[in-house]
Amino acid sequence: MNLHNLYRQVILDHAQHPRNLRALDDALRIELRNPTCGDEITLYLQVAEGIVQKAAFQGTGCSISLSSASMLTEAVQGQPVEQVLRLNHEFRQLLQGRPADGELLGDLEALSGVAAFPARIKCALLAWNALEQGVQTNPPGEGGSEDHE
Numbered sequence: 167m168n169l170h171n172l173y174r175q176v177i178l179d180h181a182q183h184p185r186n187l188r189a190l191d192d193a194l195r196i197e198l199r200n201p202t203c204g205d206e207i208t209l210y211l212q213v214a215e216g217i218v219q220k221a222a223f224q225g226t227g228c229s230i231s232l233s234s235a236s237m238l239t240e241a242v243q244g245q246p247v248e249q250v251l252r253l254n255h256e257f258r259q260l261l262q263g264r265p266a267d268g269e270l271l272g273d274l275e276a277l278s279g280v281a282a283f284p285a286r287i288k289c290a291l292l293a294w295n296a297l298e299q300g301v302q303t304n305p306p307g308e309g310g311s312e313d314h315e
C-alpha cells in the first residue's frame with residue numbers, strides 16, 4: 167500500500183466534498199484569510215458548557231486549506247474544548263514534522279506531507295488559527311474559572 171496515495175485521496179475527497187460546509191446561526195464566526203495563497207475561511211463554532219457542540223465552515227481556496235477545514239469541523243464536533251486544544255497542538259506538531267499523536271489526529275494525519283512544503287503550512291493552518299481564536303473566546307456565563315472537577 168502506498169501511504170502517499172492514500173493521504174492524497176483523503177485530502178482530495180475532503181477538498182472536493184467538504185464536510186459541514188454551511189453557515190451556522192447563533193455561532194461564533196471567525197473569518198480569516200491567507201493572502202499568500204488567496205484562501206478564505208469563515209469558521210462557525212457553537213460552544214456551550216465547555217463543549218464544541220457544532221462546527222461548520224464556508225470558504226474558498228486551495229485543496230489543502232479546504233480539506234484541512236473540512237477535517238477540522240469533523241474532528242472537533244462534540245469534543246470538549248480541552249480536547250480540541252490538544253488536537254490543535256498535535257496538528258501543529260504534525261505540520262512541523264514533529265512526532266504527533268496519530269490516534270488523536272485520525273484523518274488529519276493525511277496532511278502530514280504538508281510539513282515538507284513550508285509555503286503550504288499556512289494553508290493547512292488557516293482554519294486552525296480561526297479555531298484557536300474561537301475557543302479562546304469564552305462564551306458568556308462560563309465565569310472563566312480555573313477550577314476543574
Ligand code: ZN
Pocket residue numbers: 200203204205227228229230231289
Ligand atoms: Zn492555500
